Amino acid sequence: MPDVSLLPGTALHHWDWQADAACRNVGPARFFHPAGERGEEREDRDAAAKRVCAHCPVRRDCLEHALRAQEVFGVWGGLTEDERRDMRRTSS
Incomplete structure (x- = not known):
């Protein structure tokens, strides 16, 4: 769960980008791993998930949200949690 103090707020305009997301009707199971998932299954x-993100018109908005909110689970904006963590480390 992200740090809710980092979320942009409840005003609709902060979340409008989600209406155009390619994942909107895909379901969370594609983007969030179940407990214990490892190896080839997780890969x-x-x-x-990344294939869905590759064609998403709001991929950048999604990734910016994930980085700003420090989302710790799932694929957001085409990056896994490990890739986002690495990105934060190299940018600090």
Whole structure:
């Protein structure tokens, strides 16, 4: 769960980008790993999520949200939690 103090607020304009997201009707199972998922199974799920993100018109908005809110789970904006963590480390 993200740090809710980092979320942009409840005003609709902060979340409008989600209406155009390619994942809108895909469901969370593609983007968030179940407990204990490892190895090839996880790599395959992450790759499938990234394929959805690759064609998403709001990919940048999604990634910016994930970085700002410090989302710790799931694929957001085409990056896994590990990739986002690495990105934060190299940018600090």
